[in-house]
Amino acid sequence: MxxxxxxxxxxxxxxxxxxxxxxxxxxxxxxxxxxxxxxxxxxxxxxxxxxxxxxxxxxxxxxxxxxxxxxxxxxxxxxxxxxxxxxxxxxxxxxxRGGDTSKVLVSWFLDLGISKPPSKTTSNSDDDDQDVKNIYQPRLLEIGCLSPANAIHSFFPRPYRTLMDLNSLHPEILAQDFMTFPVPVSPQPGPLAADSLKQGEEEEEEEEGGGGYDIISCSLVLNYVPTPAARGEMLKRIARFANHSLLLQRHQRHRRRTPTPAVFPALFLVLPAPCVTNSRYLTEDHLQAIMAALGYELLRRKMSPKLAYYLWRYTGPGTSETFKKVELQPGGKRNNFAIVLE
Ligand SMILES: C[S@@+](CC[C@H](N)C(=O)[O-])C[C@H]1O[C@@H](n2cnc3c(N)ncnc32)[C@H](O)[C@@H]1O
Known part of the structure; x- marks a missing residue:
């Protein structure tokens, strides 16, 4: 039949x-x-x-x-x-499909004691309002953003987030190449600069986004970048933004009502797992060496069968060490993913 x-x-x-x-x-x-x-x-x-x-x-x-x-x-x-x-x-x-990578960042935030900002609508007294104002609200810069409704976005209400993508799928997402997004001008080091800023000027600076970004999210973007050298350039540029935020943090520390959490400035980096587990040119140790040279230390790491998640903290300008494309793990069945720092 x-x-x-x-x-x-x-x-x-x-x-x-x-x-x-x-x-x-x-x-x-x-x-x-x-x-x-x-x-x-x-x-x-x-x-x-x-x-x-x-x-x-x-x-x-x-x-x-x-x-x-x-x-x-x-x-x-x-x-x-x-x-x-x-x-x-x-x-x-x-x-x-459980595919929102930012859920991992949310779990790390909670683990690190960073909580969601209290919603204004739930506060019912002037005192509560004052408490809300006194809590430091970190800022997010997301490179390669497809939606403003991922798990992590509730930690960064507007206007404390800047979301961008080469092609914007939402009015809130800037159609912007991160590689041409201007790095903010950092405050000059020294006590004079800190003291000479009047309160109004500082608030204005923060309002306009010159306040830096406490965390940059770069999830599944670096593997989109076509060459090892261009990936290195992207990481370098991210570090320049982090350096600006660190300088601001130091510069404004005496004014903050609550200190900036010790995690920031940070980078949330996600790569397809084979980029670090099965590449001829990149291992996790090598990635860590590259990130250290850029001024980062590893705070959190998670490896799933498909994805490698990292949270790095920027601690200050790294070294000028260069990293070439060098075969680290030979083998016919490996991929060629690499990051080069020139
Ligand atoms: C695979 S999607 C990743 C989206 C999301 N972050 C995630 O984790 O699922 C990669 C996105 O990165 C964007 N992208 C790549 N290079 C970029 C750049 N230089 N500036 C801004 N966005 C970029 C692409 O347009 C694409 O939408």
Whole structure:
């Protein structure tokens, strides 16, 4: 007897184009947020293929290989471009798949005694209001942000967060390349500078975002950056922001009503686990050496089968040590993920 069972259709990239045909041509906030998550296999395949094609495109651009540039650009566009890649990433973040990496940061915050800011609506007296004002409210800078509704965002109510992405999926997320986002001008060292700031000036400085960022989140972004040297540049730039925050912290310490928690300035870094567990050029020890050279010490680490999570604290300018792409673990089945500091 012939089976009446229908064969399960394998997810394919045409599935994405069919799904997208019901959505506006550019993925808007609501479309990205409201569309159902993509099947996980399809998301993973889209993400992997986007990374590979981007990497090839970067090589073609460096070699000025016009034929390959045209072919690869067209291949990226026909697969839906950055927007499709982001949609696949949003699917990976969906709560059903436990994909919001910031949940790990939340658990570390609670462990480190950093609590959520009390909501203003729950305070019912002037005294409570005063208590709320007296609590130091840290600021977040998130690079590569797909949604302002992840677990960690409740620790950073607006305006204490700056969220950015190359392609913004939400009005609150700046469409901004972090590599061109201006590093704030740091206060000059020395007692004069600290004392010469009048209270109003300082508050204004903080209001305008010149107050620095206590924590920078860089989750699954570094592996998006196509070359080892560009990854190193991104980490260096992050360290410049951290250095600014550290100087401000020292500069304003005497004015703070509650001290800045000892965790800050910090960096939340997430990488796909194989970047540090199965690369020829990067191990966790090597990553730690790179981060130490940039001025960071490791506070927390978590390794899951898929992801490596780290919380680093910036302690001050590191060394000018350089790190080349050197084979650390040979082996045919390893990947080539690397970070180079020039
Ligand atoms: C895989 S998504 C990660 C999203 C999210 N942070 C997470 O953990 O799931 C990587 C995002 O990083 C963004 N991105 C890559 N380089 C960037 C840069 N230089 N500046 C801002 N965003 C960047 C990409 O546009 C992409 O949306």
């Amino acid at each position: 012939a089976s009446t069972k229908r064969k399960k259709r394998k997810p394919s990239s045409s599935l994405l184009s069919r799904r997208q045909s019901h959505a506006p041509s550019s993925i808007s906030t609501s479309a990205a947020a409201s569309t159902k998550p993509l099947p996980s296999k399809l998301s993973r395949r889209l993400i992997r293929s986007h990374h590979t094609t981007q990497k090839r495109l970067h090589q073609a651009l460096q070699q000025n290989d016009t034929a390959s540039i045209a072919a690869l650009t067209s291949s990226i566009t026909s697969a839906g471009g950055l927007a499709a890649y982001q949609r696949a990433s949003v699917s990976g973040q969906s709560s059903k």
